[in-house]
Amino acid sequence: MRTERTHTRWWALGALSFAELLVMIDNTIVNVALPTLARDLGAGISGLQWIVDAYTLVFAGLLLTGGYLGDRFGHRRMLLTGIVGFMGVSVLAASSQDIGQLIASRAGLGVFAALVFPATLAIITTIFVDARERAMAVGIWAAVSGVAVAIGPVLGGWLLEHFSWTSVFWVNIPFGVLALVLILAVVPGTRPLAVPRFDAVGVVLSVAGLGLLTFTLIEAPHVGWTEVRTILGVVAALVILSVFVTTQLRIAHPILDVRLFANRRFATAAGMISVAFFALFGFIFLITQFFQAVKGYGPLAAGIRTLPFAIVMAALSPVAMALSHRFGPRVVSVIGAFLMSGGFALVEISSRASGYWELIVWSMALMAAGLAFISGPCTQLIMDALRPEQAGAGSAVNDTTREIGGTLGVAVLGSILTSAYVAGVGERLSDGGLPAEAVDAAKQSVMAGVEVADRLPGAMGDAVQVAVQQVFMDGLHNAVWAAVAITATAGVAAAVLLRGSGPGSQAAADEVDGGALRGERKGSEIEGEIPAGTA
The missing domain is CATH 1.20.5 (Single alpha-helices involved in coiled-coils or other helix-helix interfaces)
Known part of the structure; x- marks a missing residue:
């Protein structure tokens, strides 16, 4: 019986990870479609940012609510509801006729993603009660989160190579059906013993x-x-x-126990995850445009070139958890922050002529290694600070840090790039004697600038293309400097604020910083054949 339950628990982890994959891929699957959307729907840079950020904005804003609803009504119930709704809105997104409809549909997808994502981590922390197994399960969950964001452009690129841009939304239907089947088959339902009053x-x-x-x-x-x-x-x-x-x-039963943030390690770990995903989302938004506008790759070729990020992330995530267990999350996460900073610093020496294998892939590998070293250990720090009945809302805090960080990464790094590009391309093309209409068109986005160059004859077109690409590189370097500074600062802060979180010190540290927060642990029941504590 024990072996059967153990196998069921790990099968459940696989099903939950697939559901997590479903909603996390949507963070970046549209990135390689942005040039196509700019052309087909007439979207400028601001519109393209909103296609990406409408999803993460609503996702982040409702994660606390999604986690709380899971605590109150059952995490599996919210998980299934979220997947069904996600599939329904995907149909609307694929049917969009203009940029406004698409942005609204992306926001709708964020609503249902906010029900799915916190439920996955909450159920994992409920069915894995052994500390070592839980750490491994959380590490796998965190790895899937990072890998999903990185493989989104690959899947999107393959779909665009064979179908129209609507395929990046239609694909959610078969994936959603598979997720429903897996969850109904192997994931137990959960309900709290004492249901608090709805806040x-x-x-x-x-x-x-x-x-x-x-x-x-x-x-x-x-x-x-x-x-x-x-x-x-x-x-x-x-x-x-x-x-x-x-x-x-x-109030007696808050949606979020804000006292948790009095725990220095909890608050710092949440901040580290936010910074890591700020850098990740922002970088993918930038690099997919670099691959298509500067290097001239198609959507699939651009997507495939982000694949090493996912490979390194997947390979190093279990290593990061093992190192965290041996040396403590402080050492591992600090190293992770400086690895990410180093990866961004490599981008600063890139140019229009930089080769993929000579430079870009190594910068991505460093960033991916850094993300792996931050994500798993810091997620474990967060979840260790929670009582069982806080699993949903607490995991939502963890998830919210990812989405808010990612949303701001696209917004801030994208806007730094945009500011430099719009000013620079306007000045250089105007000085080159181009008509005002062509200059205004080129300002809309770097892909629009490349299209303007393609329509011009001979040497003039080549000169405009060089100018557009060079101005884009200037903006890229400006944006990446911000990422270098933010990730390096996070590393220094973690080194100071995560003191006492070495191996074997977590229990004592929690007594100092968060002992009063943890309170008396309350059990939860598992509906079905796998009871909590024995799954």
């Missing part, structure tokens, strides 16, 4: 605060950081989040 106020405040803050930060580079709209948006978001924190401290 409707907390849900509304968390959605409003996180949504407004993320929206304002995304739009700020476009409307200006010193504009009244930006300042009021940030202030209003902070006020809402302050009210959210105050109410969470006063």
Whole structure:
């Protein structure tokens, strides 16, 4: 019986990882389709950013709610509901006729993804009760999260090579059906023993605060950081989040136990994951455009060239968890931050002529290694600080750090690139004597600039293409400098703030920083044949 239950538990991990893969791939599967969407739907750079960020914005804003609903109504129930809804909205996205419909559909996908993602980690932490097995399971889950983001462009590129851009959404239907079958077959249902009162106020405040803050930060580079709209948006978001924190401290069953952030290791680990995914999402947004606009690769060729990221991430994630167990998460995550910073620093010496195997693949390998060293160990730090009945909301905090970090990575790094590109290409093409209409068209995006060059005859077209690509590289270098600084700063901060989180010290550290937070552990039941604690 024990062997049967053990096998079932690991089969369940496989099913949950596939469901996680389904929603995480959508973060980046559209990236290689951006040039096609710019052409077919007439989207400029801002529109392209919103195609990516509408999904992650809503995803991030509703993750706390998704985790809380799972705690209240059962994680498997929310998981199944999310997958069915995700499939339904995918049909709407594939049927979009203009940029507005597509952005709205991407936002709808984010709603249902927010039900799926926290449920996967919450169920994993419930059915894996042995500390060593749980660490391994969480490491696999974290690896799938990173790998999914990296292989999104590969799958998207293959689909675009054979079908239209709508295929990146139609593919969710067969994947969703397979996920439903696997979950119904091997994943046990969960329900809390004591169902707390629904925190409707907390849900509304968390959605409003996180949504407004993320929206304002995304739009700020476009409307200006010193504009009244930006300042009021940030202030209003902070006020809402302050009210959210105050109410969470006063009620008996909050959607989020904000006292967890008094635990230095919990808060630092959440911040590290946010920084890592900030860098990852931002880099993939930039590099897929580099491959197509500068190197001239098609969607599939561009996607395949991001595959080493996924391979390195998958290979090193179990290594990272083993090293974390041996040396502690502090050492491993600090090394990870500096590996990511080093990978971005390599991009700074790249040029239009840089070869893929001579430079780019090595920078991606360093970034992937860094992400593997941060993601698993820091996820384990977060989940170790949670009581069982906090599994859904707590895992949602972990997930929220990923999505908010990724959303801001696309917004901030993309906007730094955009600012440099728009100013630089306008100046260089105007000086070259091009008509104002051609210059304005080239400003829309780097792919639009390449298309303008392709329409011009002979030497003039070549000169415009060189100018467009060079200005893009200038913007890329500017954006990457921000990533170098942020990841390096995170490494220094983790070295200081994760003191005491070495091997064998977590229990004592929790007593110092978070012992009062953990409280009396309450069990949970598993509906079906696999009871909690014996699965």
